[in-house]
Amino acid sequence: MMPCDDIRTRLPALQDGELTAEEEEAVRKHAVVCASCARALSDYLALRTAISTAPPETADLWGGVSDQIAAENDGGLALAEMRLLREELRSLRGEIADLRREIASRPHAPITRSTPLSLPDAPHRSDKRYQLV
Amino acid sequence: MLNDELLMARAVCGDVNAFGLIVKAHQERMQRFAYRMLGDREAASDVVQDALVRIWRARASYTPSGSMAGFFLRVTRNACIDYIRANRRWDTVRLEEDIPFTGSSCEASILSLALHDAVSQALLRLPEAQRAVFALSEYEGLSYAEISEVVGCPPGTVASRKYAAMEALRTHLRPWLEGEEA
Numbered sequence: 001m002m003p004c005d006d007i008r009t010r011l012p013a014l015q016d017g018e019l020t021a022e023e024e025e026a027v028r029k030h031a032v033v034c035a036s037c038a039r040a041l042s043d044y045l046a047l048r049t050a051i052s053t054a055p056p057e058t059a060d061l062w063g064g065v066s067d068q069i070a071a072e073n074d075g076g077l078a079l080a081e082m083r084l085l086r087e088e089l090r091s092l093r094g095e096i097a098d099l100r101r102e103i104a105s106r107p108h109a110p111i112t113r114s115t116p117l118s119l120p121d122a123p124h125r126s127d128k129r130y131q132l133v
Numbered sequence: 134m135l136n137d138e139l140l141m142a143r144a145v146c147g148d149v150n151a152f153g154l155i156v157k158a159h160q161e162r163m164q165r166f167a168y169r170m171l172g173d174r175e176a177a178s179d180v181v182q183d184a185l186v187r188i189w190r191a192r193a194s195y196t197p198s199g200s201m202a203g204f205f206l207r208v209t210r211n212a213c214i215d216y217i218r219a220n221r222r223w224d225t226v227r228l229e230e231d232i233p234f235t236g237s238s239c240e241a242s243i244l245s246l247a248l249h250d251a252v253s254q255a256l257l258r259l260p261e262a263q264r265a266v267f268a269l270s271e272y273e274g275l276s277y278a279e280i281s282e283v284v285g286c287p288p289g290t291v292a293s294r295k296y297a298a299m300e301a302l303r304t305h306l307r308p309w310l311e312g313e314e315a
Contacts, residue, residue, distance in 0.1 A: 012295045016270060018277050018288075043303045043310050050248040050309075051271055058164040059178050062156050065185045069149060072190070 002026050004034060011041050015048065137201035145192045152192075156185055159205040162273060166206055169268035170213040172257040184212035203282040206273075210265055210283060217261060248309050255305040263298035266291055 007030045013019050014027050031038045137158065143151035160181060167177035188195075188208055198204075256264055265284050269275045270291075277288040277295075284291070303310065 009293070009296045012270075012299045013277070013292050016277070016295070018292065040303070044299055046248075046310055047252060047299070047302055047306070048271065050252050056165060056168050056174060058161045060157075061160050061164070061178060061182045061185060062153050064182050065156055065189070066149065066153060068182075068186050069152075069189055 002030065004030070004037065007031070007034070007037055008040060011037065011044060014041070015044055138197060141195065141197070141201065144189070145195055147192075152189055155201070159202060160185070162202065163205055163209045166209050166268055166273060167213055169253075169256065169272055170210070170261070170264060171216060172253065176216065180212045180216050181209060184208050187212070199282045200279070203279060206269065206283045207285070213265075214261060248306070251306055251309055252302065255302050258305065259298055259301055263294045263301065266294040267298040267302075270295055 007027050010019060010023060010027050011031075014024060019027065031041055137155060140151040140155050144155060163181045163184070164177050167180050168174055171177050171180065188205075256267060259267065262284070266280055269280045269283060270277075275283070277291040280291045281288045286294075
């Protein structure tokens with residue numbers, strides 16, 4: 001025979017139909033002769049009756065969920081476009097750097113002047129600064 | 134009629150409409166459970182909505198195991214635990230005194246409603262683990278095996294938590310239970 005404490009812990013399971021046939025029989029037989037367990041069972045039944053009222057109102061959440069999903073999808077597209085642009089920018093920077101390196105590696109050409117500085121046959125300067133006519 | 138697994142398989146591939154059908158099938162139970170866990174209808178709706186969006190975001194990593202209802206309730210429970218931790222209002226609050234009985238002169242139906250409210254209040258004072266088991270068992274009618282799938286513990290532990298919850302509620306609501314009998 002099961003002790004009273006073991007029976008007591010099985011009372012909710014009895015209510016919930018979770019006991020084996022043997023356990024159920026043992027618990028029911030005990031509850032007939034044990035006032036304390038019978039009282040506990042009666043209280044559990046009262047609690048169950050008290051909570052078996054209308055369920056709480058619920059809302060349709062799909063509108064909010066789908067809006068959020070759509071916003072994230074739009075955000076995802078913008079993000080993908082941004083990533084492409086960033087890749088393009090990185091590629092352009094690479095090309096610019098290559099061009100700079102190419103320019104830097106070329107030998108410098110001599111600097112030529114369009115006007116010769118000294119001409120052997122040309123007078124450098126007239127001694128007469130001013131000639132009055 | 135497409136079943137949940139097929140719809141979820143489509144959702145995993147990015148089918149929003151399939152996901153919508155699953156949401157519509159499970160959102161009520163999720164909200165009811167969240168409400169029992171949080172005691173606040175608005176918070177319950179927000180938590181469930183966030184949980185649903187999180188499911189969508191993580192759909193690629195979804196692996197079928199157990200029932201779909203169990204999966205959605207498990208996600209709801211985790212979301213509720215996160216909410217409770219973030220808000221710390223319900224973090225294993227324990228009732229020091231019995232909830233006062235005030236319905237001695239009421240009619241039986243009003244008394245029943247008042248007791249229902251008192252149970253809801255007392256439920257919020259239970260530790261989260263007991264509250265989840267109690268809500269899933271009493272309000273959602275899940276078996277101990279189904280509850281164990283949601284809360285991630287063996288059915289024997291579910292039975293122990295249910296007993297602990299029933300005893301705690303019985304103690305907290307003793308004035309009501311005695312008053313009702315009187």
